[in-house]
Amino acid sequence: MIRRMFRRCGHASAPGDVTPEDQAVVDQSRAMLAALRDPEPWTPGHCQDVAVRVGPFIERAHTRPGDDHGPDIIAVALQHPSGSYAPYADRYRKLGWLRCETATILGVWQPTYAMLTHAAAGLDLPDDVGMEPAHYATYIEARKPDGKGYTLLRLGPYTQARHASHDADRLTAALEGRETTVVPGFRVNARPAPFDVSDHELFTDPYEADALTLLAAAVEGATTV
Numbered sequence: 001m002i003r004r005m006f007r008r009c010g011h012a013s014a015p016g017d018v019t020p021e022d023q024a025v026v027d028q029s030r031a032m033l034a035a036l037r038d039p040e041p042w043t044p045g046h047c048q049d050v051a052v053r054v055g056p057f058i059e060r061a062h063t064r065p066g067d068d069h070g071p072d073i074i075a076v077a078l079q080h081p082s083g084s085y086a087p088y089a090d091r092y093r094k095l096g097w098l099r100c101e102t103a104t105i106l107g108v109w110q111p112t113y114a115m116l117t118h119a120a121a122g123l124d125l126p127d128d129v130g131m132e133p134a135h136y137a138t139y140i141e142a143r144k145p146d147g148k149g150y151t152l153l154r155l156g157p158y159t160q161a162r163h164a165s166h167d168a169d170r171l172t173a174a175l176e177g178r179e180t181t182v183v184p185g186f187r188v189n190a191r192p193a194p195f196d197v198s199d200h201e202l203f204t205d206p207y208e209a210d211a212l213t214l215l216a217a218a219v220e221g222a223t224t225v
Helices: 020-037 111-116 161-175 197-202 211-224
Strands: 050-054 057-064 073-079 098-101 105-108 136-143 149-158 187-194
Touching: 050 073, 057 111, 136 161, 136 211, 149 161, 149 197, 149 211, 161 187, 161 211
Parallel strands: none
Antiparallel strands: 050 057, 050 105, 057 073, 073 098, 136 149, 136 187
């Protein structure tokens, strides 16, 4: 997975000589091996990027609370080692939030792990990274022109991200032309987003009632308060 190409310019180096370029590669490899032997432990609940095993590679991942009520699953979003907006190979890949078994987390992400990623090998992330999509939600929010406001309705968890997007699209269509009048003084909009299990008591199950019916009830409650 780690490849080196040596080039010699000018006079040949004497046997045993190590160029600064070669020494930098050696130092980087030693640092990476040390980090693998003694990774910095990751503690759930801390907002730190983690190193996650994806097949024979190690990837950088953002974390958030998982969509299960136990400690064995969290949600992660795989990231390019150089940052959220760096491209993989010839294309830009974002897989969204994924259900990640904590057993696959090596530890806190270290820059020295970058040479073990798909990106370092010039590869895109595979279509199958061994993780299922995380649960999602739809948020219906009421905002004033200055951005202040509140969440009118939370729907979730959805077992498929496409279900959340579908309901968000239906709600957006139902609000078309009424965004600024349905709740006086506010603009109402719907958006899909990751499900936050820490606030699960605030969500309404979207599979037990139609989203449009739930929206109508939420709007009626908001306008009569």
